[in-house]
Amino acid sequence: MSRRENNWPVALAFLAPNFLGFLAFMALPVLFSLVMAFTNWQMTENAPLEFVGFSNFADLLSDKRFWGFFGNTLYLMLGIPVSIAGSLFLAVILHQRLRGVVLFRTMFYLPTITSGVALFILWKAIFNPEFGPLNNMLNALFDALRLQATAPEWLLSVAWAKPAIMIMGIWTAVGGTNMLLYLAGLSNVPPELYEAAQLDGAGKWALFRHVTWPQLGPTTFFIVVMSAIGGLQGGFEQARVMTGGGPAESTITLGYYIYQKGFEEYQLGYASTIAWVMFIIIFVMTLINWKFGRSAFAMEV
Amino acid sequence: MALDFTDQQPPRPPGGVGPRSVNAILWRGAGYVVLALTALTMMLPFLWMVSTSLKPLSEVQSGHFLPQEWRPENYLEVITKVPFGRYYFNSVFVALWVTFGQVLTSALAAYAFSRLRWAWRDRVFLLYLGTLMVPGLVTLIPNYWVLTELRLINTYTVLILPACFSAYGTFLLRQFMLTIPASLDESAEIDGASHWCIFWDIVMPLARPGLVVLAIFTFMGNYQSFFWPLVMVKDEYLRTLPIGLLFFDSSYGRETTLLMAASVMAMLPLIALFVVGQRFFVRGIQLGAVKG
Amino acid sequence: MRTLFAASFVVLVVLSLIAQATKPTRDLGGRLRLVWTTDDNPARQEQIAIFDRQFPHLKLTIDPNNNDQSKIIVQTMAGIGPDIIDCYDRRQLHTYYQAGILQDITEWAREAGTTPEICWEAARENMMIEGRQYGFPTNPGPWVIFYNKDIFDRCGVPYPKDDWTWDDFVATARRLTTKNPDGRRNETFGCMGYDLMEAIWQNGGSFYSADGTHCTLGEPAAIEAAQWLMDLQFVHHCAPSPSEEEAMAAAGGWGQGIITLFSAQRLGMIRYGRWGLIVWRKDPKLRIGVAPLPRGKQRATTFVTRISVLNKKSPYVREAFNFIKFLASEEYGNQINDSADNLAPVRRLCETDRFLHNPRYPQEDYNEVFRSEMKYARSVELSKFINPYVAHRIFQRHLDLMRNRQETPEVAMKTAAAEIDREMLVFVSKRPALQREYERLTGRAVALP
The missing domain is CATH 3.40.190.10 (Periplasmic binding protein-like II)
Incomplete structure (x- = not known):
């Protein structure tokens, strides 16, 4: 076993191809943006580049819009647990021996393969407050129940735009990447575990709780971490196409804010600062995941 | 190692109750209802795209789901208006290279992060994870400068090379390799196998579901990649499908029907790939079973 | 597994060879290619044909896919920018100017006679910055x-x-x-x-x-x-x-x-x-x-107009100036008038009977209105003390709130003004020269609340 204790020459050899590219195309630009977070870098001004110390960070702390958009981002992230649970649920059903599984899996995956723009245009039509199928259904429901309610204006309303985007997000994600990951994870669970547990007389729920869930630990950990990262950085494309960040900036997320500062207002120094504050937030979240994930998702690290 | 599942006898699913019990039939029925309902809503956008792609432009705003007047010529128009074949080739070509590169480098790195023990392992891994946490938009410009210095802007290489190294893929495969029992390669090591052989002959075959999943994600992600090629290439002959589709959604006016026809055509290889890729999931199940 | 990877590699190498072999060679028959980032309005093809006729040693191509402000700036800085760039409003003109990529064409325009004087009065502040000319309108109105x-x-x-x-x-x-x-x-x-x-x-x-x-x-x-x-x-x-x-x-x-x-x-x-x-x-x-x-x-x-400007970093900027001459030509102006893409940039071309009564469209008896309205046409307002996109964004936000009836017009307008004023203070406080000018004009010291 001594060969396994500190095997860095072998590790280096295995790591090298990836690590070189990683340095050039990821680590270096990331480092560069870190340096820029401490400057007044403005792509469109003739002013000389100056180091401004922590003043960008100080500005950010008192930037009400930043905190507002952080709130929007967290709000939209509320959809993530729902969508992960949905993916797991669908994966468990699909994993059973049912007819037409191939067809179902393909159908669930369709939203993920559909081009983003086409999807967003479609959902815009669905959310159309007057002619959209969603409100037609809601209004019919209200009429049937004799309720004096009016259906929300969805994307046009400050209060409903975020839930609308969240619904779309859940719908798109539930049968996509995460479901596939769970399916792959489920197929890696050794069947003897189930057999052993069944011999002990475990029921369906007990099987899931004590065999499936722990065995899916690494998968769940991966999904949670990546979803949290994606959620914090996301929200840009759909908001840009569907609402333009509106109404009244209620759908602007942090990712969108970076775009706005960096590529609409050309304050790249400040945009880098936002990115790095986001990085700190995400990093802390991941560390928490890492610490608690080991027990919660029964990880072996 | 002696377990051998054939197609007729796949592994017992979680909670596999005796097939004839009433309970099982109820469960099954409920499962089908949930699946069918979900599938229906998931199909809608695709059907809508197909239906729109067959309408004349004037009908786009009409409330009808099906075209009143069928117009399959839209597809012909797409092919004649832009070099669609070249876009197809470019998208597939670039995505294949990236998939190959990313799966290979990620698998190698994941092996180092999951099957080997070395000082600083987890710290270097956190560094990898860290780069995932920095939003891509701010690294775009430094990336652009690096690539300009390397004289790679506006070439195939710029579309392929930087995408071959992925922290995401490394993370994904590391998680998969962690589920492979350590006893397997330990015993191989005792038999005197080199790490190179353990990697190719033991770990890689067992990590197959993970490799297939990563390959599918990478292919799809790159096939649909928009922002990177948009910024990095200029010339017509280098354009991939997502960039080519922009032609129908320009500032001058959106030709919704042609955009949808082009999108449907762009999606077809992905659907095909997915249907084929699924077989490997099923095989993955069997391979996964062997390790007991 | 090894065979699979090796086989894939071979296939990919073959594909790469195919990709290289089918790379188009650009044969322009000895002509120099100029790249113009603009939209792909069908009228552009007609305009390109006119340009290529007027300047047989040049070949004009449009690049609608790279017609995005951020992309143009980044690509220009990397040295692969276009030769001719269309600005869609005054804000863009100023942004490119500040990014330092605009060619000052004052002297060349004087020689060629393509000065602001031949354009509509309102076009001047859209083609000039601080008394220097940087572009030419394409289709004002x-x-x-x-x-x-x-x-x-x-x-x-x-x-x-x-x-x-x-x-x-x-x-x-x-x-x-x-x-x-x-x-x-x-x-x-x-x-x-x-x-x-x-x-x-x-x-x-x-x-x-x-x-x-x-x-x-x-x-x-x-x-x-x-x-x-x-x-x-x-x-x-x-x-x-x-x-x-x-x-x-x-x-x-x-x-x-x-x-x-x-x-x-x-x-x-x-x-x-x-x-x-x-x-x-x-x-x-x-x-x-x-x-x-x-x-x-x-x-x-x-x-409203697009304004064509020249990329200072283009190696062919002198040749690209021919495009400005083209915009000022009679043939181009008539094309704009006839195709209804808006009005010819050269004012004289709209003072003809041909403009007022196009024989192909006799029902269009209202062209006089476009011409006379130019007297009242104003450009987007700018202030040097604030980033125009920030001001626009704040205005837009309160317009949204007003249209959604979450703010009364009075509250919306007053809050927008207050927010823009505050952003101005932030903006000048980071730019000493502007701050001095701002303090001189307002007569009070800048103090951030």
Whole structure:
């Protein structure tokens, strides 16, 4: 076993191809943006580049819009647990021996393969407050129940735009990447575990709780971490196409804010600062995941 | 190692109750209802795209789901208006290279992060994870400068090379390799196998579901990649499908029907790939079973 | 597994060879290629043909996919930018200027006679910065009111006169608004697309004070204008509310939506530019009239144009200047006039009978309106003390809140003005030279709250 204790020459050899590219195309630009977070870098001004110390960070702390958009981002992230649970649920059903599984899996995956723009245009039509199928259904429901309610204006309303985007997000994600990951994870669970547990007389729920869930630990950990990262950085494309960040900036997320500062207002120094504050937030979240994930998702690290 | 599942006898699913019990039939029925309902809503956008792609432009705003007047010529128009074949080739070509590169480098790195023990392992891994946490938009410009210095802007290489190294893929495969029992390669090591052989002959075959999943994600992600090629290439002959589709959604006016026809055509290889890729999931199940 | 990877590698190498082999060789027959980033309006092909005829040693190509401000700046800095760039408004011109990529063409233009003097008066501040010329307009024009004569006749409303007022406009729009048979939705709306900034100008207001040191949206002239505009929707119900607009625009693209709504007989009047005719001409049943925007306390409309500028870092910038000569040529100007892409940039070409009465479109008897409206056309206001995109964003946000009835016009305009003023302080406090100028003009020291 001594060969396994500190095997860095072998590790280096295995790591090298990836690590070189990683340095050039990821680590270096990331480092560069870190340096820029401490400057007044403005792509469109003739002013000389100056180091401004922590003043960008100080500005950010008192930037009400930043905190507002952080709130929007967290709000939209509320959809993530729902969508992960949905993916797991669908994966468990699909994993059973049912007819037409191939067809179902393909159908669930369709939203993920559909081009983003086409999807967003479609959902815009669905959310159309007057002619959209969603409100037609809601209004019919209200009429049937004799309720004096009016259906929300969805994307046009400050209060409903975020839930609308969240619904779309859940719908798109539930049968996509995460479901596939769970399916792959489920197929890696050794069947003897189930057999052993069944011999002990475990029921369906007990099987899931004590065999499936722990065995899916690494998968769940991966999904949670990546979803949290994606959620914090996301929200840009759909908001840009569907609402333009509106109404009244209620759908602007942090990712969108970076775009706005960096590529609409050309304050790249400040945009880098936002990115790095986001990085700190995400990093802390991941560390928490890492610490608690080991027990919660029964990880072996 | 002696377990051998054939197609007729796949592994017992979680909670596999005796097939004839009433309970099982109820469960099954409920499962089908949930699946069918979900599938229906998931199909809608695709059907809508197909239906729109067959309408004349004037009908786009009409409330009808099906075209009143069928117009399959839209597809012909797409092919004649832009070099669609070249876009197809470019998208597939670039995505294949990236998939190959990313799966290979990620698998190698994941092996180092999951099957080997070395000082600083987890710290270097956190560094990898860290780069995932920095939003891509701010690294775009430094990336652009690096690539300009390397004289790679506006070439195939710029579309392929930087995408071959992925922290995401490394993370994904590391998680998969962690589920492979350590006893397997330990015993191989005792038999005197080199790490190179353990990697190719033991770990890689067992990590197959993970490799297939990563390959599918990478292919799809790159096939649909928009922002990177948009910024990095200029010339017509280098354009991939997502960039080519922009032609129908320009500032001058959106030709919704042609955009949808082009999108449907762009999606077809992905659907095909997915249907084929699924077989490997099923095989993955069997391979996964062997390790007991 | 090893075989699989090796085989894949071989296949990929073969594919790479194919990709290289099928790479097109660019044979321009010895001509020099100039790249122009603009949109792919079908009229561009006609324009390119004219240019290539005028300058046989050059080959002009458009690059609509790279027609994005950020991309242009980044690519130009990396040395692969286009030769000719279209700016879509004054803000863009200033952004490129500040990014340091604009070629000063003052001297060349003087030699070639393509100076601002030959253009429309309002074009000058769109092609010049601090007394130097940086570009040339491509297709200037005013915003006007297009109206549907059939709807007017059906409702028995007289056509608008050239000197109509806000009150006339409201009365007309109200009478043109009709309900569906079921009475629940509007069959036609009186008007659509009225712009708040134009209303503010018409009411005697402005965005910035004359010296640019503060935002004047909070003043009564602007608030009144905002109120008037909101009343069109929520009191007179003759303009679509945001949700009605959204409903009508449904699945089509936005820009196209509003054009097609007019063709579809859903709008009595629409604020639009002359280029709307490119689409509407194709519909012989549509009977169109054109009137100026109505007068508030005064007349005003927005001057709209693209402006072509040259990339200073292009190795062919001197050759690219031929494009400016082309824009000033008679052949190009007539093409713009005839195709209704807007008005010829050279004013003289719109003072001909050919412009007023195009024999191919005899029904278009209103071209005089476009020409005379240019007298009242104004450019987007800018202040050097704030990033124009920041100011625009704040304005837009409160406009949204107002249109969603979450803020009254008074609150919206006053808050927008206060926020913009604050951003100005932040902006100048980071730029010492501007701060000195700002303090000199306002007579007080900059102190951030």
